[in-house]
Amino acid sequence: MRVSSKREPPPAPQPLSPLVDAHTHLDACGARDADDVRVIVDRAAAVGVTAVVTIADDLAAARWATRAAEWDPRVYAAVALHPTRADALTDAARSEIEHLAGEPRVVAIGETGMDMYWPGRLEGCAEPAVQREAFAWHIDLAKRTGKPLMIHNRDADAEVLDVLRAEGAPDTVIFHCFSSGxxxxxxxxxxxxxxxxxxxVSFRNARExxxxxxxxxxxxxxxxxDAPFLTPHPYRGAPNEPYCLPYTARALAELIDLPAEELAEVTTGNARRTYGLAAGR
Incomplete structure (x- = not known):
């Protein structure tokens, strides 16, 4: 889903290098083709973001993300069905996701998990039992492919942990957009x-x-x-994009009392190891 905003995009931050955007949605940022992707990642590269992982939340997005990762060497992909869309995990969808997950530039299985916020609020949102079954299937896929499992967790700490413990977590687990306590x-x-x-992490009201x-x-x-969502302070509500990552990195560095340059090096090293990214990205 593309996000529209009446606010102007944030200005480019001071560069901070190297950085890897571990989770973004280039299609929802407005990218449609190879030229669009190049423009977005060029903007990001200008401020030190050397690579991005673009994430799928439905089958069409999974197909698109896999193609986008072939269009530009700075782009990688993850494929799955978002938990709110777990009703769409038919046998045919499972077969296609399995096929896409085997592509070399698909570096993670995600985003999958549990979402207890939207059921009852969003028409057509998968019920918890359906989400749980889909989550278990994606866990198994991560194990079979040897790729990291990328988790979406909204108001579902207990539920996510229960499924991980029941199924057995894969070797590498990523809690994307961690917002818990x-x-x-x-x-x-x-x-x-x-x-x-x-x-x-930059929101002052995110106390926990x-x-x-x-x-x-x-x-x-x-x-x-997580672009185009969750633009960091002081630009909350404006459209987000990978070039905004230095704002978040600096807010995190301040929170944990670490020099921003050191945080950039550490998190980029973590991303390269976790996703198996090429040297220099």
Whole structure:
């Protein structure tokens, strides 16, 4: 879903290099073809973002993300059905996602997980039992492909942990757009799971998140935009894009009392190892 905003896009931040946008949605940022993708990643590269992972949330987006990763060497992809769309995980959809997951530039299975916020609020949203079954299937796919599992968790800490424990977590787990509190942060640290932080870490009203983040060792941190959503302070509500990642990285560095340049190096190293990115990206 493309996001429209009446606000002007944020100005380009001061460059901070190297950075990897661990989770973005280039299609929802307005990219349609190879030229659009190049423009967006060129804008990001100008401020130090050397690579982006564009994420699918439905089958059409999975097809598109896989193509986008072939259009530009700075782009990688992840494929899955978003938990709210788990009703669409038919046998045919499973077969196609399995095929796409085998592509070499698909570096993760996601975003999948559990969402307890939208059922009852969003028409057509998959019910929790359906989400749970789809999540379990994606966990198995991550194990079979040996690729990281990228988790969407909204108001579903207990449910996500329950499924991971019941099914057995794959070797590498990423909690994308982590927005939970101390308890889940400690569970992630203990399990060795990665925590990917978006612009919400800069929101002053995200009290529980901001209390939890300092508990996470830097070697378990990633940074992301989740663009076009969650634009960091002070541009909250404006359209987000991968070039905005230095704003989030600097907010995170301030929160955990680490020099921004060191945070950039550490999180980029984490992303390269986690996703198996090419050297220099």
């Amino acid at each position: 101390v308890d889940l942060a400690r569970a992630c640290v203990e399990a060795g799971w990665l925590v990917s932080l978006s612009g919400t 998140l901001r209390e939890a983040v300092p508990l996470i060792p830097p070697e378990q941190l990633l940074v992301e935009t």
